[in-house]
Every structure is written in C-alpha cells, then in structure tokens.
Amino acid sequence: MSATTITLFHFAKQSHRIHKLFLWSMIFVPLLISGCSIGDKIDKLTDKVSDVAGDTVATLDNAIDALDRNSASWQAVLQDTTAKLTSDAQSTVRNEVSDVLNRSVAATGDELRCNVDFIGTRVRQALVRIRARLMHQAVPPVEPALCHVVPAAVDMALDPSRRNKLEFFGYDFDTTPIKVTLHDTSRTLDVSPELDRLTHYHMTLNLGANGVPLSKTSDRLTLEWQNHPISSIAVIQPATPVCREKTETYARDTYLSFTPPHTRGDKEFGGHGPEVWAKATWSIQGTRVNLRLWMKAQETRSDWTTAEGERNDTYYTAPPGWRIDSIVSALESSAHYIDTDHNDDRQGGGPNGPVKEFKFRGDRDGDDAGSYTGVDVTFNPLVVKLVEVANCAPASAVKSLQVKDQLAPSTIKRLQPMMLKLQPAKP
Numbered sequence: 149m150s151a152t153t154i155t156l157f158h159f160a161k162q163s164h165r166i167h168k169l170f171l172w173s174m175i176f177v178p179l180l181i182s183g184c185s186i187g188d189k190i191d192k193l194t195d196k197v198s199d200v201a202g203d204t205v206a207t208l209d210n211a212i213d214a215l216d217r218n219s220a221s222w223q224a225v226l227q228d229t230t231a232k233l234t235s236d237a238q239s240t241v242r243n244e245v246s247d248v249l250n251r252s253v254a255a256t257g258d259e260l261r262c263n264v265d266f267i268g269t270r271v272r273q274a275l276v277r278i279r280a281r282l283m284h285q286a287v288p289p290v291e292p293a294l295c296h297v298v299p300a301a302v303d304m305a306l307d308p309s310r311r312n313k314l315e316f317f318g319y320d321f322d323t324t325p326i327k328v329t330l331h332d333t334s335r336t337l338d339v340s341p342e343l344d345r346l347t348h349y350h351m352t353l354n355l356g357a358n359g360v361p362l363s364k365t366s367d368r369l370t371l372e373w374q375n376h377p378i379s380s381i382a383v384i385q386p387a388t389p390v391c392r393e394k395t396e397t398y399a400r401d402t403y404l405s406f407t408p409p410h411t412r413g414d415k416e417f418g419g420h421g422p423e424v425w426a427k428a429t430w431s432i433q434g435t436r437v438n439l440r441l442w443m444k445a446q447e448t449r450s451d452w453t454t455a456e457g458e459r460n461d462t463y464y465t466a467p468p469g470w471r472i473d474s475i476v477s478a479l480e481s482s483a484h485y486i487d488t489d490h491n492d493d494r495q496g497g498g499p500n501g502p503v504k505e506f507k508f509r510g511d512r513d514g515d516d517a518g519s520y521t522g523v524d525v526t527f528n529p530l531v532v533k534l535v536e537v538a539n540c541a542p543a544s545a546v547k548s549l550q551v552k553d554q555l556a557p558s559t560i561k562r563l564q565p566m567m568l569k570l571q572p573a574k575p
Contacts, residue, residue, distance in 0.1 A: 201282065204241050207232045208279040209411075209456075211245075212272055216427055216442055219268025222252060226271065241278060248274045255319060255349040262295035262318065269431075270319050290323040291433070294371065294379050300545035301382040302355065302369075304362065305556035314353040314369070314381060322348040327372045332365045333539075339369075367539040377434040380471060382541040384559060390566040391540035395476065398464050399529040403507075406525075408443050408457035410518030417487075417511040417521075421448035422455075424493075424510060426523055427482040428502040430463065430530065432472050437530060439463035439502065445510060445521045448486065455517035463502075464530055469537055473544065476531040477501070487511050497528070504528045543570050 211229040215222060226249040233242035251274075252267055270293065280287045298315040322345055330337045339361075342354045353369070355362060360369070362383060371378040382388065422445040429440045439461045447453040466472050481501030487493060487510030497503030507524040510516070535542050546563055549555045555563075 204233065204238050204282060205279060208241075208275055208282070212275050212279070213425075213444065215268055215272040215275070216425070216444075219272065222268040222271040223249070226252070229275075241282060244278050245275070248278075251348060254347070262293075266293070266295065267319070289374075290320050292318060292320045292324060292326060292373055292378065294318040297379060297381055299552065299554045300548040301384055301541050302362070303384045303549065303555050303559050304364070304366075305384070305386070305559045306554070308357070310554070312354075312356040312359075314355060316351040316353070316371070316379075317349060319349055321345050321351050324373065326351075326378070328353060328360075329370050329372065330360055330362070331367045331370065332363065333367065334365070337361070376436075377471070379434075380537055382545060384541050384555075385539075386562075389540050390546060390563055390570065391536040391538065391542045393473070393536070393543060393570060394470075394534050395531060396467075396534055397529050397531050400463075400527045403524050403526045404439075404441065404459075404461070405522065406441055406443060406457075406459045407519070407522035408445070408455045411454045411456050413447060413451040413453035413517070415453060415515040415517045415519070417445075417447050417453055417516045419511060421486050422446050422453070422510055422516075422521070423448055423484075423486045424508055425482075425484050426495075426506055426508070427480065428497070428525060429480050430475055430477070430502050431479070432475060435466040435471050436462050437464040437472060437475065437532065441523075441525065443523050445487075445508075445517065453517050455521045464532070466532075466534055470534040471537045473533045473535040473542070476533055477528065481506075481528075483508075497525070499528060502527060502530070543567060 207229055211225050214225045226245060230242055230245050230249065233239075233245065248271060252271055255262070255267065273288070273290075277287050277290070279285075294316060296317045298317070299311075302311050302314070304311070326340070326343065327338065328340045328343050330339045339353075339359075342359045344352045344354065346352060353360060364385065366383040366385070368383055369381045371380075382391075424443070424445045426441070426443040428442075431438050431440070440458055441461075442458040444454065444456040446456075478498075478500035479502075481497035481503035483495035483497065483503075483506045485493065485495060485508075487508070490512050493508045493510060495506040495508065497506055502525075504526045507526075509520055509522050509524075512520055514520075535544075541563070546555070546567060550560060
C-alpha cells in the first residue's frame, strides 16, 4: 500500500469519527444546555414510551374484557377503542383496530350468514393478537372460520349451468392457506387452485368445465386448514343416500383447573376483593368441540392487582366417520362475584351450559395473582348432533337445496322416502 493511500485511509477514518462526534453533539448539547442531566432526560423519554405502551395495553385489555362480557357489542367496543388511542405513538395500533372494525363491518352483509356473537368472538381474537404483538408475546394463529356454503351440496342431476360454482362465507379466509380436496370412489385430488378468495369473508370454487373435474364417481368436496377439516360438501349422485344422523352425549368426570397469569400491579390482593369474572364456551371446529375458559380476578382498589388469561382445549372429538353438525347443549356458562375471604368460593354454572360448577381461589395470605388465584370447573354433559361423513347427503343440505330449487325433480323423488324416515314421529 502506498504512502498516499495510507494517508487517505486514515483521513477517511478520522472524518468518520468527526461525523459521529458531530451527531452526538447535536443530540446531547441541547440536553446539557437545558440544565437537566442526560440521565434524567433519557429516563423521562423512557418513562413516556413506557407510559404510552402501558396505556395502549390497558385500552386493549378493557376492550377484550368488554367483549368477554358481551360479544354482541363488538362494533361499539371497537369504535370506543379507536377513539381512546389518540396519541401519535399509538397510531399503529389505532390503525390495526380500525382495520379490524372495517373488516368486521364489511363481513356483516346478508350473504355472510354468521351471527353477531360469532363476529364478536373473531373481533376479540383479533384484539388479542394485536396485544400479543405489542407485548412481544407469541401471536396465536389465525384460524379461518366457515359459516355457510351455497349450495349446501352439489346435485349432479342438475344441468351443469346450474351447478357451476360453490360459494363459501365466513371469516379470515385471506390469512392462511386453505386446502380443497375432491374425493372420488378410488382417489383424492387437490383442487385448491380452483378456489378464488374474493374477500376475506367470501370464496368461490369453480365447478365449471374448466374448474373442478366432477364426475360420476365424485363423492364429496372437503375444506381443510392445517389438516383439520373445516367443511364437507356432498356430491349427490343417482345412488347417493341421505346421511345417517345421531345424537351423542359426552360426560367428562374429571375437573379442569386453570390459574391465569399475573398481568397488573403487585401479586397481592391484600383483602381488597378480588372481583372475579369467568366464562366457559363450547365451539365447533370441524370434528372437534373446543373449550375456551377465560378468567379475570382484579383487586378492587389501587394498584389494581390483576390475574387474567384463557385456556383453550379440544374438549370432544367426533368418532371416526362422523362430523359434528351442531351442539344441542347451551354453549356458554359464566360467573361473576367479589371475593370477601380466604376460602374457596363456589358458583353454579347452571344445568345446561358447559360448566356445572366454578370453584374459585381468590385471595389468601401472601402472593395471589399468577400463582394461587384460579378456578376449578366441573362439567355438564355435552350433547352433540352427529352426521355421517361418507358418500351421502346430509338431511339439512337436502332440505336447504329443495327450498332453494337446487335439487332436480328426480333427486327429490328418490330422496323423499329417506327424508321421511329421519323425521321424528308425530305425537
């Protein structure tokens, strides 16, 4: 290396140091002139950022709590939450909440056919994911949900022009891959490329001449997410029977225990409550009934020590060859009270919902939240209506198709005796 090159190299390094010193002086000289120590200024800035994050989390917590108590109020909750996220530092979260609101409002048209409580549940899940990202926690996966299929089955006896597509209405179709499979008597064929996502709540499956290759041997179409079935749509052939149906009662003898994590304040209630809420909900996911158990215990005065969280479990799985058509039992049990002593507190959940009895652990001597405060639940029997999963057409689909004139006259005539056998005898 020449002397000239070495000189230029050292000059460049020196210039870089001078540039860095200049930048640091631009940051710290104003701090020194202001009369406050650099440490004080940095502490104040850190406190401000921490306060904004804490306020944002608290706002999201309040919204999630409100939806836990009344999921039907989702629109008012989202509007109120957006209005409370006012600072520039909260703008990202505010935009995310606003997107959730717009998504949910868009999905409330007549064609969606999902009930209000369903949308409220999806809104709550979206807020939980926003909060998890803000707190750098694991973000729960977004599972798509299906509310309705039009038509409910495909009658091959119809003219092809009247059975050229399937429409799916639900929620979160755009967030994760969905697999569609055509089942024949001797094979299964992935036909996912024929699925078109029009919006996050509306998809169509092309059954036309250039779409899914339906044939005389086609049995059914299925939708899957992460190897879990979402829906099964019958393809009605000249010999397709009506599916068998049955009601099954599942009773769990063991109790389930849950201790929600500490989320606020110190860990000691100190005789100030806590005020306690809990809710247990059953929901259908394909061949499974899932249980969601949520609990919150909050001190009744400052510093508002809180334990809150939820537990999600697969509660029941349908036997092979069957899917869950509906839950006959009530879907929800809840409890709310204020703890006044160190004893366990029993709250009846009622005879019809998921929970027969909540047994709460609230306050005690010493730390409570995150280590002691929690609930044990015992269950009522779960009653489900099951439908056979085979080369058959569900009775509910047959009824829907007949009402909407989507069954050929020859199919109606052939299936009518089977439908009559499924109807309960008149008293």
